[in-house]
Amino acid sequence: MQEFLDYILDHYHRPRRKGEMEGAEVVLKGGNPGCGDVVVIYLRREGDGTLKVSFTGEGCTVSQACASIVCEAADGKTPDEILNMDYTFLEERVGPDIMRGRFKCATLALDTLKAAVQSLK
Amino acid sequence: MVDCRAEFPALREGVVYLDSGATSLKPRTVIEAMVKYYEEFPANVHRGGYPWANRATEAYEESREKVARLLGAHPDEVVFTKNATEALNLAASILGEYVKEGDRILVSVMEHHANFLPWMRLARIKGAEFVIFNVTPDGYLDLNDFKKKLTHNTKVVALTMASNVLGTIPPFKRVAKMAREVGAYVVLDGAQYLSHHRVRVRETGAHLIGFSGHKIFGPMGTGILWGRKELLKDGNPLLIGGSMIKDVGFDNYELEETPKRYEAGTPDVGGVIGLGAAIDFILKIGYDNILAHEGELTRYLYESLRSVPGVEVYGPPPEDRTSLVAFNLRGLHPHDLAWYLGEMGIMVRSGGHCAHPLHKFLDIPYHQSVRASVSIFNTKGDVDRLVEGIERAKRAFRL
Numbered sequence: 169m170q171e172f173l174d175y176i177l178d179h180y181h182r183p184r185r186k187g188e189m190e191g192a193e194v195v196l197k198g199g200n201p202g203c204g205d206v207v208v209i210y211l212r213r214e215g216d217g218t219l220k221v222s223f224t225g226e227g228c229t230v231s232q233a234c235a236s237i238v239c240e241a242a243d244g245k246t247p248d249e250i251l252n253m254d255y256t257f258l259e260e261r262v263g264p265d266i267m268r269g270r271f272k273c274a275t276l277a278l279d280t281l282k283a284a285v286q287s288l289k
Numbered sequence: 290m291v292d293c294r295a296e297f298p299a300l301r302e303g304v305v306y307l308d309s310g311a312t313s314l315k316p317r318t319v320i321e322a323m324v325k326y327y328e329e330f331p332a333n334v335h336r337g338g339y340p341w342a343n344r345a346t347e348a349y350e351e352s353r354e355k356v357a358r359l360l361g362a363h364p365d366e367v368v369f370t371k372n373a374t375e376a377l378n379l380a381a382s383i384l385g386e387y388v389k390e391g392d393r394i395l396v397s398v399m400e401h402h403a404n405f406l407p408w409m410r411l412a413r414i415k416g417a418e419f420v421i422f423n424v425t426p427d428g429y430l431d432l433n434d435f436k437k438k439l440t441h442n443t444k445v446v447a448l449t450m451a452s453n454v455l456g457t458i459p460p461f462k463r464v465a466k467m468a469r470e471v472g473a474y475v476v477l478d479g480a481q482y483l484s485h486h487r488v489r490v491r492e493t494g495a496h497l498i499g500f501s502g503h504k505i506f507g508p509m510g511t512g513i514l515w516g517r518k519e520l521l522k523d524g525n526p527l528l529i530g531g532s533m534i535k536d537v538g539f540d541n542y543e544l545e546e547t548p549k550r551y552e553a554g555t556p557d558v559g560g561v562i563g564l565g566a567a568i569d570f571i572l573k574i575g576y577d578n579i580l581a582h583e584g585e586l587t588r589y590l591y592e593s594l595r596s597v598p599g600v601e602v603y604g605p606p607p608e609d610r611t612s613l614v615a616f617n618l619r620g621l622h623p624h625d626l627a628w629y630l631g632e633m634g635i636m637v638r639s640g641g642h643c644a645h646p647l648h649k650f651l652d653i654p655y656h657q658s659v660r661a662s663v664s665i666f667n668t669k670g671d672v673d674r675l676v677e678g679i680e681r682a683k684r685a686f687r688l
């Protein structure tokens with residue numbers, strides 16, 4: 169598990185694609201302050217049909233690291249490619265223990281991202 | 290110290306359960322009392338005149354008498370609910386008759402949502418003022434703030450008998466006395482208190498008190514509202530329907546007396562019978578022994594946590610608190626810490642503990658915390674495991 173934790177900590181401490189996006193076409197907030205985890209996804213269409221993706225947010229290590237992992241992977245993909253990303257994508261990266269024990273935190277960013285992409289269609 | 294671990298079937302080897310503040314484990318005698326009901330006389334209560342029904346009714350009402358004796362109350366003043374939340378909502382329903390536009394409802398900032406939201410909603414519905422009185426930065430009730438806000442139009446004062454986050458035991462008798470002097474009704478939340486302290490309801494000065502049955506070793510689905518008979522006599526029930534009316538016509542109905550008028554429909558008979566067994570269990574161990582055991586353990590828990598570098602503990606010192614400690618580890622979100630401890634078999638709770646206003650008021654990081662609570666079956670070894678677990682979490686998260 170430590171290997172997965174270290175991977176997560178790397179994304180948590182050095183988040184990729186974190187920050188508000190200028191000219192975003194979609195800004196979608198996921199999670200709620202009651203549970204303590206919030207992820208906001210920003211999207212913009214590029215000329216070649218791919219998407220620019222970023223996020224902001226606050227909350228636990230797992231939710232924020234997974235936002236970074238998901239946004240790094242999604243950035244530059246087409247909407248369909250992003251909609252095809254599923255929980256196996258996450259499980260391969262964060263491992264089964266975190267997927268099982270922290271399901272809500274781990275899946276928050278991916279679910280929010282996919283909802284944001286849907287709203288573009 | 291007391292050793293009663295063997296009486297809790299869930300306490301298998303290696304289990305470290307530090308979440309009795311959320312719900313207590315159930316002793317074997319409680320489980321057996323429920324099984325006995327379901328196996329031997331599983332009929333409905335207050336209906337039918339056959340032997341099972343009579344036995345079920347007797348056992349159900351015997352639990353009410355046990356609760357009444359425990360609390361120093363009359364059985365007619367004991368209403369069974371499904372939890373403390375329902376009890377406190379019922380309290381708001383009963384007092385709703387007396388609150389008018391322009392009145393004030395005064396509630397402490399350290400309330401659990403169960404003793405916060407029913408009053409906020411009642412104030413909204415009635416056009417009353419909803420006013421919050423504070424705690425001091427070190428987690429004590431701010432009596433000066435309370436006095437300042439206790440105006441003559443105050444109709445209700447709602448206060449916990451023990452905070453489920455800070456552990457603070459506020460001077461609820463003093464508060465009740467002052468509140469009565471301006472003619473306010475006093476509602477106490479005894480959910481965290483009754484598992485550790487004997488409560489003589491009449492000595493508290495309160496009009497209504499809500500309790501959780503499942504936090505005093507009783508089954509899930511049990512709670513208690515105690516209220517003064519004058520108030521319960523013609524209060525407004527939350528539910529109406531079966532088992533609580535004297536008569537129903539085509540366009541009218543007449544409600545039963547208390548407590549029946551508040552227990553519409555089929556109650557959790559097995560649960561209430563189990564609750565009776567839970568009270569027997571508490572009295573067999575004895576509140577003095579419970580307090581001595583938990584007092585020592587709470588001090589050990591508090592001091593052990595405070596000695597861990599990076600841990601910040603909230604609330605007053607152990608002598609002024611009930612058997613729980615909320616804390617945070619600097620640099621790690623409480624979800625992450627509680628989860629990692631859970632992976633090691635150490636069960637603690639993280640989150641806002643249904644006390645979001647308090648976490649905001651104290652400006653606790655992330656507005657959340659980790660909470661460890663101890664009970665009669667916990668040991669110093671459990672606390673040591675917790676501290677060891679925090680140290681391991683620090684290493685795992687590279688703190």
Ligand SMILES: Cc1ncc(COP(=O)(O)O)c(C=O)c1O
Nearest residue numbers: 372373374401403453480481501
């Ligand atoms: C202080 C306090 N009040 C009320 C409640 C609500 O109790 P219940 O879950 O029985 O509704 C709790 C516990 O959850 C509590 O700790």
